[in-house]
Amino acid sequence: MIFSVNSVEQTTAIGLELGKLLKSGDIVCLTGDLGTGKTHITKGIAKGLGIDDHITSPTFTIVNEYDSGRLKFYHFDVYRVSDPDEIYAIGFDDYIFSDGVSVIEWANYIEDILPNEYLHIHIEKNLDKGENFRSITLKPYGERYDYIKELKL
Template identity: 50%
Template sequence: MIKETFSPEETFSFGKWIGENALPGQVYTLVGDLGVGKTVFTQGVAAGLGITEPVNSPTFTIIQEYETGRMPFYHFDVYRIGDIEEMEEIGYDDYFYGNGICLIEWANLIEEILPEHIIEITIEKNLERGFDYRKITVTGLPE
């Protein structure tokens, strides 16, 4: 599925739609350059899950947990991870194979421990289409 957006609000709405339709146990990966809209998208997902507290990038921790939505939301940012042992220390498999929703930014850095079935989301700019244009590609969603 490809969704093109032309404003932060549209990216938020698309994330919200993803969150509204998310199913327990799903693992989403989110890839895209700095400033492309990963946080905007994630805030939409959280809103779609009914989460009421503010959601930001977990800069100083690998994971931020939100429990106020219709199911637990585990937001990972593994950008600063040193090695996979750090994931083992936080007990990542309880999250990846639990009944909440995982969303993992910079998931390419932990490729070897990702579950077999993930939903991959990539956000890209294309300046020829305008400063606020984003192309959001989603693969692996259930039919």
């Protein structure tokens, strides 16, 4: 499933609609270059889960936890993780195999330790169309995520 967007608001809206559909235990893995909109998708997901907190990327803390929505929400940023042991040390498995929703920015940095089933979202810039244009590709790994076919914008 591929979406084309040309604004931050449209990027966030995809996350919002996805957040409304996400279920307990879901894992969303985000990839894309710097500045493509991974955190904006994450902000939308949080809002779709009913979380009104200010969402920031946990670049230096690796994970931020939010529990004010319909499900617990774990927001990972593994950009600065250089060794899988570092992410295991924070209790990675306890988060992603919990009943909360986990979103992992820069998931390609830890792909060797990801579970078999997750929803992959890749964002890339379409500079030939303009500065704000993006292609957002959602690809489910595992039957668990077949429900994303219900995503409507």
